[in-house]
Amino acid sequence: MKIAFLLHDAYGIGGTVSATLNLAGALAKRHEVEIVSVFRTRDTPQGNLEPGVRLTPLVDIRANSADKEHQLSRQPSVVNPRSPSFSQLYNALTDQRIGHYLDGTNAEVVIATRPVLLMYLSHFGERDYLRIGQEHLTHDSQIPEQRERQNQIIPDMDAFVTVSHADAEIYQKVLPHAASRILSIPNPVTLPSATPAQSGQQIVVAAGRLVKVKRYDVLIRAFETVVRNRPDWSLRIYGSGKEEQALRDLVLERGLYNHVRLMGAHSPMETEWAKGDIAAVTSDNESFGMTIVEAMQVGLPVVSTDCPLGPREIIQHGVDGFLAVPGDPDSVAQALLAIINDDQLRRRMSEAARQNAYRFAPDVIAQRYEELFDHLVTNRVRRPVRPMSRILAQGRLIAAPEGVFRLQLKVTGEAAAGYEVGIKLRDSQEIRTVPLVPGTLVKDGRGRLWTEVVIDPRLLRPHEGTWDFRLRTPDGQDERIVAEGVETQHLSGQAPWLDGQGVSSAIPYRTMDDFIALRTWYRAAHAEIGQVVVDEGSTGFHANLLLPKPAPAGTAPQAVLRHRSDRTAEFAVQVQPTGGAGIAFAVPHREFLARRIGATDIWDLWIRVGGGVADVRAGRIGGDIIRRKHTDRFPSSLDRSDLGVAHRIVAYITDDNDLSFSVKHA
Template sequence: MKIAFLLHNAYGIGGTIRTTMNLAAALADRHDVEIVSMMRHRETPRFALDPRVRLIPLVDTRPEGGDTENPLFHQASRDFPAAEKRFHQYNRLIDTRVAEYLRGCAADVIIGTRPGVNVYLSRFAPRRALRIAQEHLRYEAHSKKLRAQLAPHYRALDAVVTTTEADAAVYRARMPMPGVRTLAIPNSVPEPAVAPSEGTAPVIAAAGRLVPGKRFDLLIDAFAEVAAEYPDWRLRIYGGGAERERLAERIERLGLSGSAKLMGSRSPIEAEFAKASLVAVASDAESFGMTIVEAMRCGVPVVSTDCPLGPGEIIRDGVTGRLVPTGDKRALASALMDLIADAPGRRAMGAAALESSRAYDPAPIARRYDQLFAELEANRFARSWERGRATVRRRLGRLARRFGVSPVRRAPAASGKASA
C-alpha cells in the first residue's frame, strides 16, 4: 500500500512534524510512504527522517530556491481557508502545486495533518484514495469561522482522527459527519536513544513553545515557591518563542536568575528530560501533550495541569504523575514539592511512567492505523450510502424551510405489543 502524508512544513520544529515522521517511519515497515511538505525553508529537516520515507517539498521559500520569483508566490491563496491561522503563509503557488500533486497522486491513503491542508485534501485528492484528516489541535482551539469553513470539507472525507477520545467526542457532537469515521488515535513517541533518568538530579524540566497558552509564567511563579523551600533545585525551560523576553524578565524580578533558566530549543528533547527528576506542564490547554509522553519515555514523572484535553488521558494521577487544577500556582508548587520531598516515591512514579509510556510505541499506533485503513476500505460503500442519505435529508430540509413546509417525519416503528 502507498501512503502519503501532507505536512505544513517538514523542515521546522513542532509536535505535528515529529509525530508525523514517527508514524511514517513505523508504517514504512509494511508500506511505501512519503511525506509531502507544503513548503521548505532550509536544506534539511531538523528532525531525523527515516531513509525509507520519501520527502517531497512543493514550494521552496529559500531565496536561492527560485520559487519566490514566481508571480504566483506573491498572490494570496484562494483554496486555503482564510480563517486558518497559517493563511498568511499560503499563496497561489502552493495552491497550484498541491492541487497538481494531489490530482496525480497514486497513493492508496492520503493523510492531512492540519486544518487548512485537510481542505486541500478534500478539494483535490482523488476519491479512489482513502482521505483522512488528522486533527492535532482541539476542536475548541478553532475559531467559529474556521469550524464553519472546515465542516463541508470534512464531511467529504473518509475519516477524521483526533489525538484524544475527549476531542473525538466533541467532533461527533458538534460537527456531525455522516459516513465519516471520527475516532481518536494518540500520537506515537519512539523509545529514546538515552538511558532513563535516575531520578536523583535536583532538576525540574519543562519544554514547549514560549507562548501565553503554555503558561510558563505560572510555572516560574510556582517554582519561586519551590526554590524558597528547596534552594538546591533548578528549573530548566526548553523552547523558543515570543514570550522569551517577558519570561526572562519575570525570572529576574523574582530573584531566580541563579536557579531558573531559559535554555533555548533542543531536539531531540529526551536527552534533556533524562537529566531531570521531574517535568512540569502548566498549560491552559493541550490538544495531546507530546512533552508528557516524551518525559515518561525517559522515566520521569510529570506534574501537569489537568487542562483540556490530553494530560488526563495520559497521566494516571498519583501513579505515573500528578494532575493539578489549571491555573493554580499553589497546587502546582505543592505537587512539585511533594515529589521533591519523597525521593523513593518519585523514582517509583518514574518507573511506572516509563512502563505506561510503552502504549505510545510507534508499532502499536501504526497497527491501529492499519486497522483503520482496512475498516474504511471494507465499508466504503456503506459510508457513501450514509453520506448520500444525509445529503438528501439536508437538501429536503432546506427546501421545506424555503417554502414554509414542515418536514415529513417517519412514524415510529410499531413495538409489536398491543396497547392496554
C-alpha cells in the same frame, strides 16, 4: 500500501511535525510512505526522518529560491480563503503544486495534518484513495473561521482522527450526521535511544513554545515556592517564543536567577529530558501532550495542570505523576514538592511512567492506523517496501559517566574497516584522528546496531575552541557527521576537569545545521563561578578556585576586575575562603563608577592567586551548557555616582562562558 502525509513544513520543529515523522517512520516498516511538505524552509529537516520515508517538498521558500519570485506566488489561492484567519503563505503556486501532486499520486491513503490541507484534499483529492484528516489541536482551540470551514469539510473525508478521546466526542456531537468515521488515536512518540534519566539530578524540566497558553509564568511562580523549601533543586525551561523576555524578566524579578534557566529551543529533546528528575507542564490547554509522553518515556514523573484535553488521558494521577489545578502556582508547587520530598515515591512514579508511556510507542500507534485503514478499505494490494538508504556519516555522541565520549556511527560490520573519525578544530589545521575497529558494536534502545568509538576529550588539549566531527572513508571521502543525537546528561552539574596539566572542559552539542560538534576549554587554572547574589550596591559570588598545584604559602587570593579596552585600569577585592577550593567575595559597584572610561565599560573578572601564579579567569565552563550567555542571566542594578548620575550595572556571561560586568548610563 502507499501512504502519503500532507504536512505544512516538514523541515521545521513542532508537535505536528514530530508526530508525523514518528508515525511515518513506524508505518514505513511495512508500507511505502511519503511525506509531502508543502514548503521547504531549510536544507535538511530538523526532525529525524527514518530511512524508507520519502520526503517530497513542493514549494521552496528558502532564501534565493526561484519559487519565491515565481509569478504564481503573487496571485491569490482559489482554495485557501483570503482572510487573516488562514495562512497567507498559500497562493496560486501552492494551488498548482498541491493540485498536481494530488492528481498524480499513486498513494492509497492521503492524510492531511491541518485545516488548510484538508481544504486542498477536499478540493483536489480523488475518491480512489482514502482521504483522512487529522486534528493536532482541539476543536475549541481552533480559530472560529478555520473551525467552521474544517467542520464543513470533515464529512467529505473517509475518516477524521483527533489525538484525544474527549476531542473526538466533541466532533461527534458537532457533526452527528457525518458519514466519515470520527475517532481518536493518540500521537506516536518515538521510543528514546538516549540513556534513561538517572535519579538524583535534582532538576525539573519543562519544554514547549514560550507562548501564553503554556503558562510558564505559573511554573516559575510555583518554583519560587519549591526553592523556599528545597533550594538544592533547579528548573530548566526549553523552548522559544514571544513570551521569552517576559519570562526572563519574571525570573529576575522573583530572584530565581540561580535556580531557573531558560535554555532556548532544543531538538531532539530526549537527551534533555534525561537530565531531569521531574517534568512539568502548566498549560491552560493541551490538545495531546507529546512532551508529557516524551518525559515519561525516559522515566520522569510528570506534574501537569489538569487542563483540557490531553494530560488527563495520559497521566494516571498519583501513579506516574500528579494533575494540578490550572493557573494555580500553589497547586503546582505542592505537587512538585510531593515528588521532590519523597525519594521512594519518585522512584515508583519513574518506573510507572516508563511502563505506561509504551502505549504511545510509534509501532503501537501505527498498528491502530493500520486497523483504521483496513476498516475503511479491504483487500488492498501491499506494495513492497523500497530498500532503505544508508547514511554512513551519521552518528550519536554520548557523554559517559567515566569522563569519556562514546561516538556511535551508522557504518557497521566489516564495512567499518579502514574508516576513521577526524576531529578538526574549526578555523585551524589542527586535527585528531581515531580509527574505527570493526566489530565494536553496541545496540541502542530501539534495537539498532552502531559501531562505537571511545574518545577522551582531554586528548584535544591544549586547544580551546570548537571541534567538528568528520567521517573519513577508505576511498578518501571526508564528510561531517550528521547528528542523530547528542547526550550530555552525565555532564549536568559536573565540574571542569582538574589535573596536573591544568583545567579543562568539553561539551558536545548538535549544531544549528545538525552536525556533531564539541566545545572545549583549556586553562592553566580557572575559577568556576557558582551562586551569584545581586544586592543593593554590590554583586556577590561563590566560586571554586581550581589550581593544578596548591597556591604558594602565605598568598591571599583577590578578585580582580580589569577593564577590557584599557588593561591598565583595574581594581581588586578581598576574597574569603569557604572551605576546600571554595571562595566568596563581593564586588562593590561604586568601584566601577569611580573609574568610568567610555559610554559602555566592560570589566572582566579574574582571580589573582599571588606568589608568581598568573591571574585566573573566572566563569562557568563546567556542566552541559555550551552557551551560558543565553541561559544564565542576572538582574541589573541601578547605581548612582557621586555626581548623582544613574548607571546600569550587570554581571553577564560572555560568548566564551567567562564572567564580566557591563557598566553604562541608565
